[in-house]
Amino acid sequence: MTRLLAGDIGGTKTILRLLEVRNGEHQTLFEQRYISGDYPHLTPMVQTFLQQSIAAGCSPQTPVGACFAIAGPVVNDTSMLTNLDWQLNGRELAQALGIQRLRLINDFAAVGYGLLALGPEDLEVLQPVPSDPTSASPVPAPIVAIGAGTGLGEALLIDQAGSYEVFASEGGHADFAPRTELEIGLLQYLHQRHERVSAERVVSGQGITAIYEYLRDTQYAPESEAVREAMRHQDLSAVISTYALAGQDRLCEQTLEIFVSAYGAEAGNLALKLLAYGGVYITGGIAPKILPKLKEGSFLESFRAKGRMRPLMEKMPVSVVLNPTVGLLGAAVFAERLLRATP
Numbered sequence: 001m002t003r004l005l006a007g008d009i010g011g012t013k014t015i016l017r018l019l020e021v022r023n024g025e026h027q028t029l030f031e032q033r034y035i036s037g038d039y040p041h042l043t044p045m046v047q048t049f050l051q052q053s054i055a056a057g058c059s060p061q062t063p064v065g066a067c068f069a070i071a072g073p074v075v076n077d078t079s080m081l082t083n084l085d086w087q088l089n090g091r092e093l094a095q096a097l098g099i100q101r102l103r104l105i106n107d108f109a110a111v112g113y114g115l116l117a118l119g120p121e122d123l124e125v126l127q128p129v130p131s132d133p134t135s136a137s138p139v140p141a142p143i144v145a146i147g148a149g150t151g152l153g154e155a156l157l158i159d160q161a162g163s164y165e166v167f168a169s170e171g172g173h174a175d176f177a178p179r180t181e182l183e184i185g186l187l188q189y190l191h192q193r194h195e196r197v198s199a200e201r202v203v204s205g206q207g208i209t210a211i212y213e214y215l216r217d218t219q220y221a222p223e224s225e226a227v228r229e230a231m232r233h234q235d236l237s238a239v240i241s242t243y244a245l246a247g248q249d250r251l252c253e254q255t256l257e258i259f260v261s262a263y264g265a266e267a268g269n270l271a272l273k274l275l276a277y278g279g280v281y282i283t284g285g286i287a288p289k290i291l292p293k294l295k296e297g298s299f300l301e302s303f304r305a306k307g308r309m310r311p312l313m314e315k316m317p318v319s320v321v322l323n324p325t326v327g328l329l330g331a332a333v334f335a336e337r338l339l340r341a342t343p
Contacts, residue, residue, distance in 0.1 A: 001020055001021070001022050002020065002021045002064060002065070002336070002339065003018070003019070003020050003029075003061055003062075003063045003064060004018075004019050004020070004021060004063050004064070004065045004066065004067075004332060004335045004336060004339075005017070005018055005019075005046070005063040005065070005066035005067075005099065005335070006019065006066070006067055006068075006069075006328055006329075006331035006332040006335055007042075007046070007066070007067070007068040007069065007328075007331060008068075008069045008107065008110070008325070008327045008328045008331060009036070009042060009068050009069060009070050009071060009081065009088075009107075010036060010071040010081075010083075010107070011036060011071055011081050011082055011083025011084040012035070012036060012037075012083065013033055013034065013035060013036060014033070014034045014035075014036045014042075014045060015031065015032075015033050015034075015325070015328055016031065016032055016034070016045075016046065016049045017030070017031045017328055017331075017332065018030040018031070018049075018050075018053050018058060018063065019332055021336055026117070026329075026332055026336075029053065029058050030049075030052070030053040030056055030058050032049055032052060034048075034049075036081075036084055036086075037084065041086055042068070042086060042088055042093065043093060043096045043097065046093075046097055047097070050062075050097075062097075062098050062099060063099055064099065064100050064101065064339065065099065065100065065101040065102070065335040065336065065338050065339045066093075066094075066097070066099045066101070066102040066103075066335055067102070067103050067104075067105060067110070067331040067332070067334040067335035067338065068088075068093075068102075068103075068104050068105075068331065069105055069106070069107040069109070069110030069111075069327045069328070069330065069331045070088065070104050070105070070106060070107055071083070071107045072106075072107075073106065074104045074105055074106050074109075077089065077090035077091065077103060077104050078090065078104070079104050088104055090102050090103055090104045101335075101338045101339055103334065103335070103338055105331070105334055106168045107153075107327055108145070108147065108153035108154070108155050108168055108327075109155060109166045109167075109168040109330070110327040110328075110330035110331045110334065111145055111147060111153065111155065111283050111326050111327045111330055112143075112145050112155040112156075112157050112166030112167075112168070112330060113166050113329075113330030113331070113333040113334050114323075114325075114326035114327055114328070114329035114330030114331075114333065115143065115145060115157065115279075115281050115283075115321070115326065115330070116157075116164060116330075116333055117329040117330070117332070117333050118321065118323060118326065118329070122321060122322055122323040122326075123281075123319040123320065123321060123322060124291060124295075124319060124320040124322055125317070125318070125319045126282075126294065126295065126299065126300055126318045126319060126320060127280075127300055127303075127314070127316065127317055127318035127319075128317065129314070129315055129316065129317050139159050140159045140164070140278055141275070141276070141277035141278035142156060142157060142158050142159075142274045142275065142276050142277070142278050143156075143157035143164065143276055143278040143279045143280075143281065144156055144157070144267075144270050144271050144274055144276040144279075144280050144281070145157070145281045145283050146171075146266065146267045146270055146280070146281075146282060146283070146284075147282070147283035147284025147285075147287070147321075148203050148204050148205070148207070148263060148284045148286045148287070149204065149205060149284040149285040149286055150204065150205055150206075150285075151172060151200050151204050152171075152172030152198075152199055152200040152203050152204050152266075152284075153168075153172060153283070153284065154169050154170075154171035154172055154270055155167065155168050155169060156169060156274055157278070158274075163337075166330075171199075171270060172198065172199055172200040172203070172204075173198045173199070173200060174198060174199055175196070175197070175198060175199070176190075176197045176198055176199045176201060176202050176262075177199075177265070177269070179265060179302075179305075180261075182258060183258065183262065185214070185218065186202065186210075186211060186214050186258070189214040189217070189218070190202075190210060190214070199262075199266050202258075202259070202262050203259070203262050203263045203266050204286075205235075205237045205285075205286060206237075207259060207262075208236075208237035208240055208241065208255060208256070208259050208286075209236045209237050209240070211255045211258050211259055212236070212240050212251065212252065212255040215251055215254055215255060215258075216251060220251065220254060221250040221251040221254065222251070223251060224243075224249050224251065226243075226249075227239060227240075227243055227249050227251070227252060230242075230243075237286075238289075239252075240252045240255050240256065241256060241286075241289060241290055244256035244257075244293070245290065245292060245293060256290065256293055257293075257298060260290070260293050260294060260296075260298050260299050260302075261298050261299070261301075261302045262302070263282075263299060263302075264298065264299035264300060264301065264302030264303040265302040265303070265305070267280060267282065267299075267303050267318070268302065268303040268304065268305070268306055268313055271303070271313065271316050272306055272309060272312070272313065275312070276316055277315060277316055279316070279317045279318075279319065280303075280316050280317065280318045280319070281319055281320075281321055282294070282318070282319065282320045282321065283321045283326060285324075287320045287321070288320065288321075288322050288324075291320060294320060300318065303318065
């Protein structure tokens with residue numbers, strides 16, 4: 001029986017989970033959410049969490065392993081959060097908390113590891129095909145994860161000596177590749193605002209807003225007063241998605257259509273580069289909220305539309321991840337691996 005600590009550390013909120021591993025199964029003992037900005041550093045937050053776990057009935061046993069998924073780049077086990085003035089050092093955290101094995105990993109890398117802990121109930125399958133048409137090979141096929149949210153995360157999972165290892169990337173910052181006249185116009189529109197246009201400028205929450213503004217400013221359709229009023233009080237991308245899914249506004253509907261099509265195309269680009277016969281997983285906060293639109297068909301059509309490579313794309317399983325704590329699951333998976341790999 002091994003006690004572990006997993007954390008999903010964001011600039012706005014942090015989720016901490018205390019768990020035990022028994023016979024390979026993870027059992028959650030205690031979990032708590034915190035507003036990150038309420039604490040000067042991660043150390044006092046974790047100390048508060050461990051004290052609260054004891055007050056809630058957990059035994060006062062220090063975890064032997066921990067992994068924290070960080071919303072920001074992680075280099076040599078150190079990180080500065082993107083939206084919070086926290087400088088984190090894994091070795092210093094381990095010493096301050098008295099935890100034998102502790103590691104910081106990028107939050108999207110944690111999502112990748114979390115995929116390995118998901119069950120069928122955590123997924124909505126968009127393209128149900130055999131998970132690995134290269135099953136005759138002794139090496140399991142690659143897996144890719146792509147997730148649109150505040151930004152666009154991309155990660156690769158590749159078999160290494162019998163288990164998948166996750167390789168985070170900055171693929172979301174690769175160039176946006178327009179495929180239609182509307183998308184070419186969008187590229188030109190965004191190029192006037194930015195020095196260059198990445199995929200993330202289109203396939204993200206900010207991208208939904210940018211697409212809407214492009215269609216509005218080029219007079220694709222008149223802007224609804226109701227939509228304009230709603231945007232004064234709510235998140236712009238959420239308003240657009242709500243009206244689009246309800247079929248109540250032409251401008252919003254076309255915005256979401258372009259977004260979903262571009263999302264599918266970028267997912268296909270990533271999958272094609274790695275030949276992800278092991279699976280393509282759509283993660284991030286946006287996908288579950290627009291699931292009906294993703295299931296309509298334009299996402300998969302754009303995913304498959306790779307010319308002569310279409311037959312290959314049709315052999316890759318594609319699923320939407322519904323579990324919002326996949327990153328936390330991944331941090332726990334990595335913490336357990338850390339103990340197994342370290343004598």
